[in-house]
Amino acid sequence: MLAAGPGVLSSSRKLAGRRRRETVAVLLFSGAPIFESSIPLSVFGVDRQDAGVPRYRLLVCAGEEGPLTTTGGLTLTAPYGLEALSRAGTIVVPAWRSISQPPPVEAIAALRKAHHEGARIIGLCTGAFVLAAAGLLDGRPATTHWMYAPTLAKRYPRVHVDPRELFVDDGDVLTSAGTAAGIDLCLHVVRSDHGAEAANALARRLVVPNRRGGGGQAQYIDQSLPEEIGNDPLAEVVTWALENLNQQFDVEVLAARAYMSRRTFDRRFRTLTGSAPLQWLITQRVLQAQRLLETSDLSVDD
Template identity: 85%
Template sequence: MSQDSTTAPEAARKLSGRRRREIVAVLLFSGGPIFESSIPLSVFGIDRQDAGVPRYRLLVCAGEDAPLRTTGGLELTAPYGLEALARAGTVVVPAWRSITSPPPADALEALRRAHEEGARIVGLCTGAFVLAAAGLLDGRPATTHWMYAPTLAKRYPSVHVDPRELFVDDNDVLTSAGTAAGIDLCLHIVRTDHGAEAAGALARRLVVPARRSGGQERYLDRSLPEEIGADPLAEVVAWALEHLHEQFDVETLAARAYMSRRTFDRRFRSLTGSAPLQWLITQRVLQAQRLLETSDYSVDEVAGRCGFRSPVALRGHFRRQLGSSPAAYRAAYRARRPQNGSAERGDHRLEIAEQRQVEPVGAALGMRRPGGGVFPSAGLEPGKPDSDLYLPRLPEQGGSRNPGRPAVPGQRDRPVG
């Protein structure tokens, strides 16, 4: 039984008679990364009925003439072509090879036809660029990898790009952020089709969390898209990054760009995919992270050196973006990076014991691992064994973007920017 019971019947009535809800077509292109391409193949293409996961029928389709070359020079041969999309109730585009080149016209037309006939269309990571090129994201909310979100927003201004979400479910068109977020979205599709129990069983088989909370904010880099280098706003952005320790607002940036606030907001969003105020707050929080990791400044001093008007403002924005207080973030970071070099000791069992003590704290706070990556964000409690991470969990409660629709896991109820 579908968890999204209010929308599933409507979607089923709209589906063309020649299409079947249980058939999933995966559209592959040459040059696509193999990891993203393999996600829907693994989720929808393997029979796991013995584990309580309902079976889908998978059609792997070539979006252009074979052979299809992928990561490492591997060549793939898809058993079906674009004509097979006519039978699918769900069409997944796992990736696109280039965010600057247009997809094949025949593939775009096949996607548009599938959508018109009621199929659910899914874009994973850069697959969102294919959906946008087909016009399927016009006027809709969507996401993609945070690094490519500014380009998506600039190239397709009618798309409401939110680079903070892990995935966006807009009923019959769905998009996800990069790489692992594709797993999150595929699990969400299984949950929508067959309920939380089936999705949980599949997550345990894949050895991944059934749900991840939060969004892409904790992974954001301070870098901006390459396209901004030749834009007049580049100088203003560079100035802002060099003066984060000073207290200034968006009006100050607009004045430096010799623009009205309204014009500046519009130009900035078209370049970065983010509202200038949200971007500025994110940069200040990122700077605070660095100071908490590398200095002994008090939280009050960190707030002042990052341009926040008060420590209270820093704590509020820090918790909203990273899920913890600045003091807790620093404590967990230093616990993971002991000064006495104990992390390099040869006693592997002791290292694992330390890791088990620290990582649940980092997971509960949604923190980044030192040196990159994040702690497993599954809500572990200190002292719980790792195997508990994949045990069944009760569905989370939350609000909905649209009245009358159930809450969508992985999304938060706030506007872009």
């Protein structure tokens, strides 16, 4: 869980026009998963002042012409459109329907304008792809669901994708990993706005941990190859590494198998997978050890 770094605009910078920080716009698209879409609605759209949680004003906005469908075939009608984003000091994109499709140009333009005018922009899970398409993640650290992190890193090479984090706070632009990590990030926003006591009270109401720590997304990442690696020249090297995790080799060996210098290999590998090769190798070995302990009679020493 990364916090804002030096030189990054703070989330408390001056808002332009009618924008108010406590006004939260949630930008919905057709085809988005309902769970992710409901997270900011539950966190920012319910009055819990009786529990000591300051109230936000929620604007649910359609990012395209409705009615909007969700997973499960439900149909939604948002009370506001893109024009309502002009009043929001915080905008949440909870999900995007397909990482292979570009978001609507009108929504992209509205997000760029809002960010230019000082709004805090939040992308939950695949919502990071909408922020990246708008150029809001260029030169910034970001995360998304670990399955899609390699795709995000490859499609938007100017984004510093970290697939290990549950969420990344870069001041005025924030992103989270998959599904429940959206709750983590929304609680973090409440904590940043109103302090730990308010965030803890909200977590108790939602019956969720007020903070999750530890291994971040790394504990969930599996051994399967990233979706877009298949046609890349590094695919053979990655496959070999996964099949020989019990052997003693390092990143220099992988670079040699790819016929690349270590520096070139590091750069290409990070672009392809969203992770540094040494960190990826260590993670894969730990995960393989976990699987063997769970599925075999081997001891810890073995």
